[in-house]
Amino acid sequence: MxxxxxxxxxxxxxxxxxxxxxxxxxxxxxxxxxxxxxxxxxxxxxxxxxxxxxxxxxxxxxxxxxxxxxxxxxxxxxxxxxxxxxxxxxxYRSAQTDDGDAIANPRVVLTPLENQRGEIMDRDGVAIAATMEQDGNYYRSWPNDATSYVAGYHSPFLFGSSGLELTYADVLTGQAGNNPISRLFNNLLHQPQQGSDITLTLDTDLQESAQAMLGDQNGAVVVVDVDTGDIVVMASSPAYDPNQLFTTSPTANADAQAYWDTLIEDTDAPLVTRANLGLYTPGSTFKTITAAIAIELGYADPDSVYTDDGELVIDGRVLEGQNRPDVSQTQWTLREGIMWSLNIVLAQVGLQIGGDEFWLMAQRFGFGQDVPFDLPVSQSQLASDRSFLDSSNAVADTGFGQGEIQVSPLHMAVITAGFANDGAMMEPRLVDQIVSPDGSVTGSPPVETWLTPISPETATQVEAMMIDTVNAGSVQAAQVPGYLVGGKTGTAETGVETPHSWFIGFIGPQEGEPRYAVAAVLEFGGSGLTGPVSIGRDMLAQTMESPPPSD
Amino acid sequence: MASRYRPTFRTTEFGLLLFPALTAIIGLAIILLVPRATLDWSWTELWTSLAFAGAVIVMSLTLGLRGFRGDQTILPLTAMIALIGMLMIQRLHPDLAARDPGFSTIAQRHLMYLGVGLAVMWLSVMLLGPLGLIRWLQRYRYLLILGATALQMSTFFLGTEVYGAKLWIDVGPIQIQPSEIVKLALVAFLASYLDENRDMLKSSWNVGPMKLPPIPYLIPMGVMWAMSLLTLVVLNDLGSALLFFGIFISMLYVATGGLVYVVVGLGSFAAACYGAWFAFDRVGIRVQNWLNPWQDPLVTGFQPVHSDYALASGGVFGVGLGYGSPAYIPAVETDYIFSAIGEELGLLGALAVIALYLFFVLRGFTIAIRARDGYIQLVAAGLSSIIGIQAIIILGGVTRVIPLTGITLPLISYGGSALITNFALAGMLLYVSGLPKRA
Incomplete structure (x- = not known):
């Protein structure tokens, strides 16, 4: 050949x-x-x-x-x-039969137990996710019920990880964040990697308090430091227990699987943590945003006068007015519209703004955008589509917080904090520091402004209107003696009997700048004047009373 | 001729033996120290490796003293391959024993077999000549093959069933695996038969217009075909069946150079295997595991899936001797020991093992080509082919290049009969290399 x-x-x-x-x-x-x-x-x-x-x-x-x-x-x-x-x-290939028997590479699934996974701690060093050694393996536990689901679950044999356990997996396992030389050394000597610890901005005491107040009601509470974006409280209800999803062997999984099944089948969806993943119609809390946009664009100022005589006809549809404290009064300023939550006033403000500018300004507030955060956050929307706002009625509804608006509690808290921080919406921070095993801080997510949708002047005016609302308007229940509080309630029509209810607000010393903002929402919580106001108010007051550790 | 018995120093062999000798000591030290995680050890703990190193070096020295002038690479290659097996079994022993108390003596037994094996190898080289055993095997070939067949078939009546196949017979306290002994007898028989009938084999035979292969080809072909198939069907021993037939085909090809016979032989055997695929569930499962073990990863595919896990976890450099978890693979100490090597020593270690087998075969073939006597040539070619074919069958099976047919990895897998027989094989090959060569 x-x-x-x-x-x-x-x-x-x-x-x-x-x-x-x-x-x-x-x-x-x-x-x-x-x-x-x-x-x-x-x-x-x-x-x-x-x-x-x-x-x-x-x-x-x-x-x-x-x-x-x-x-x-x-x-x-x-x-x-x-x-x-x-x-x-x-x-990494694995398979599961219909009977629930699983096969996976035992080396891969054992590795997570061989590494000393880093701890997750609150701002005072209280353990949220801890690692304990037993017989050369490291077991994960979440000792604090009220924060465990913020850390997320970590179930190497079955369901993987979620939450911070997922976002910071590289750091916690020591694959990142450590000294590269010590990492190489550990690899060469076949020594288990020791993961870095993570310190959060959360406070477990406040978190427990928020969780207790939510009780068995579905909802969320987020408290944020207006200057830094630090998330001090991020409570969601219903919660789940990641301890029950952690298993110590590839085979003894029946209990964890059963718990997982109940979580999946639960119609309240406990795995969907409401604070970051829930989306709700903001109701009247959105009136603050409508007012801010109108003031920023020059269509109105807090003293602009609108007519509310109990009825507004838009394109033939009659909008019934509510909430007027004095039905004989027909002329109301924008400030009074916010203070008493007058739909007809804010509908007219919304119509002044119009669909185009509403859409653009809402984007500057973060609607339709991803919130930069350590956990996934559902995207807020002004409307499902720009074309929805082609109708005057839709624009009017949007003006007082109904229509198709959807917003997450976390996002709402960040917006509120922006009003209290001269218009600068800070990036929400959950992870404060990454601490390597030798005790040195190897990383700290920076304090950064996320969005600045409005000028400091506009922000100050919205802030003042919210303070008026608490001092002399419809939300006087939110007053905290000795502190300056601003706020706004909201009631989201859900189409069913009891609506979702909101409270947004901020608190600061009597003389000085606001320090913390809150967003609280209760599903089917009735009017915002009851549950969310007291929860939000108490959380603000407690946060003020529990100063962060001085560095 | 007197110079043949003048003492000599086998320099190349001695130098090459330093590799297995040092590897034995370092390897055992690693195996002992990894679980302890401290540098706390003494020389007495390494006595097995020291004994192994001493034994192979003494073997080389005594061969030199005896004036033996045969091949100087077969012993180092045999020692290196067997050493890898010894280290792997020592390393697997604690993990296996922790899982199943039945494995509590596997390491000691393997050492015992290894010792006997080395002695058998040494005795083969020293005594085959004086005893004239090679010629005896040539002369009494029919007695040999009858005895071998009887031994093989006796497992059907006396055999102990393991994994659905009857491969072992109990002799007092020990179990022997007849197929391991039969493979040597087969080589001796075929070498003798083919050498004697060499000329007739090359002539053809006419029936009318048809040109048929010669009768001396047809008869052994039929016998071998039947014997292999019986091994397959009756004893359920696919690996041995494949090995026997592989030995037959390669020796026939070497003796005659007739490619057509090889193709016909392989074709008919393949057809029989194809039939067996449909006829026997066991064969069908093996084919399914070969094509896709993930069809039933928890039951039938459990073993190959875990073997793949081990190999993939090893990567290029391996996780390191003592650092892997090869004990998850069922039968890792026998059929699947190569996966354990791949996991802990990585692709590089696995390729090194493959290279060692290839060197062994090539060296054996060189001995065959250089031999003067036709019968001896065929014996050397057959013995070398055993190692080559057996390595291919099990390495190809473990890596899923071909369907897995259970057979030991020569000189590495745990198993007394196989280990001792393969040492005897190496000894015979070494002895043959010392016989007068072609000018």
Whole structure:
């Protein structure tokens, strides 16, 4: 056989193998075996040497040797595929039967237990997620019920991780955030990686208090430091217990699986932590945003006068006015509209702004955008689509917080904090510091302004209107003796009997700038004047009474 | 001729033996120290490795004293391969024993077999000549093959069933695996038969217009085909069946150079296996595990899936001797020991093992080509082929290049009969290399 054909066969064999290695990802694909077989046959042709001038015995033996060598070469290619090319796909492949029996690489699932996962602590160093050693393995626990679900679950054998346990997995396992030299050293000496600890901005005491106030009602409370964006409280109800999802072996999973099933089947969806993942219609709390936009764009100021005589007709639809403290009065300022939550006033403000500018300004407040945060946050929306605001009625409804607006409690708290912080909405911070095993701080997410939708002047005017609302308006229940409080309630029509109810507000010393903002929401909580106001008020007061540790 | 018995120092062999000797000591130290996680050890703990290193070096020295002038690489290769097996079994022992008390003596037993094996190898080289055993095997070939067949078939009546296959017979306190002994007898028989009928084999035979293969080809072909298939069907021992037939085909090809016979032989055996795929569940499951073990990863595919996990976890450099978890693979000490090597020593270690087997086979073939006597040539070729074919069958099976057929990884897997027989094989090959060579 001419040598050129042998060379071509050799090249074809190598090309075929290379193509197969590069393209066939499924580790159990029979096409790969076909390629191996074809490549072997080509390899046999490529190595079919003429072998002249030698005894038949020697020639036959050399041919057999070549056959052996080619087969072993194919075996080597297969090894390269298993051990290198498809290494991760094979090592991390798992399967579950209908009966719930699972198979996974025990080395992969044991690794999380061999590493000393870093702890998650609150701002005072109280453990939220802790790691305990037993027999060389490290077990995860979440000692604080009111914060455990903020840390998220960590279930290496079954469900993976969520929350901060997922976002900061690299840091907690020591794959990132540590000194690279000590990491290499640990790898070389086969010593378990020791993960970095994480300190949060949360306060477990306040978190417990918020959780207790939520009780068995579904809802959320978020308290944020207006200057830094530090999240001091982020309570959600219903909560779940990540301890029950953590299992210590790949096999004894029945309890965890049963608990998981109840979580999944629960119509209240406990795995959906309301504070960051819940979306609610903001109701009248949104009136502060409408007012801010109108003032910022120059359409109004707090003393602009609007007519509210109990009825407003827009394109033939009659809007019934509510909430007027004095039905004989027909002229109301924007300030009074906020103080008494007058829908007809804010509907007119909304119409002044109009759909286009409403849409643009809402984006500057973060609607339709991802909130930069350590946990996933559901995206807030002004409307499902810009075209919704083509109708005057839709714009009017949006003006007083109904329509199609959806907002997460976290986002609402950040917006409120922005009013109290001269218009600067800070990036919400949950992780304060990353502390490596040797005690040094290796990372600290910076304090940064996220959005500045309005000027300091506008913000100050909205802030003043909210203070008036608490001091002399409809939300006097939110007053805290000795402190300056501003706020606004909201009632989100849900179409069912009892609406969701909101309170947003901020607190500060009598003389001085506001310090903390709150957003509290209760699902089917009735009017915002009851539950959320007292929760929000008490959380603000308690936060003021529990200063952060001085660094 | 007197110079053949003048003492000599086998320099190459001695130098090469330093590799397994040092690897034995360092490897055992690693195995002992990894679980302790401290540098706390004494020389007495390493006595097995020191004994192993001493034994192979003494073997080399005594061969030199005896004036033996045969091949100087077979012993180092055998020692290196067997050493990897010894280290892996020592390393697996605590993990296996923790899981199943039945494995509590596996390491000691393996050491015992290893010791016997080394002695058998040494005795083969020292005594085969004086006893004239090679010629005896040549002369009484029919007695040999009858005895071997009887031994093989006796497992059907006397055998102990393990994993659904009857591969072992109990002889007093020990179990022996007849197929391991049969494979040597088979090589001796075929070498003798093919050498004697070499010329007739090359002539063809006419029936009318049809040109048929010669009778001396057809008869042993039929016998071998039947024996392999019986091993497959009656004893359920796919690995041995494949090995026997592989030995037959390669020796036939070497003796005659007739590619057609090889193709016909392989084709008919493949057809029989294809039939067995449908006829026997066991075979069907093996084919399914070969094509896709993930069809039933918890039951039938459990073993190959765990083998893949081990290999993939090893990567290029391996997790390190003593640092892996190979004991998750069922039968890791026998059929799947290569996966344990791949996990702990990585792709590089696995390729090194493959290279060692290839070197062994190539060296054996070189001995065959250099031998003067036709019968001896065939014996050397057959013995070397055993190692090559057996390695291919099990390595290909473990890596799922071909369906897995349970058979030991020569000189590495746990198993007394296999280990001792393969040492005897290496000893015979080494002895043969010392016989007069072609000019």
């Amino acid at each position: 001419p040598s050129i054909i042998r060379i071509l066969c050799g090249i074809a064999s190598a090309a075929l193998l290379g193509w197969g290695l590069a393209t066939i990802d499924d580790v159990s694909d029979a096409r790969w075996l076909t390629i191996l077989g074809m490549a072997w046959l080509l390899l046999l042709l490529a190595t079919y040497l003429p072998l002249p001038n030698m005894p038949q015995f020697s020639r036959s033996l050399i041919r057999i040797a070549i056959v052996f060598a080619t087969v072993l070469a194919i075996v080597s290619v297969q090894l390269i595929r298993i051990q290198v090319v498809q290494q991760d796909a094979i090592a």
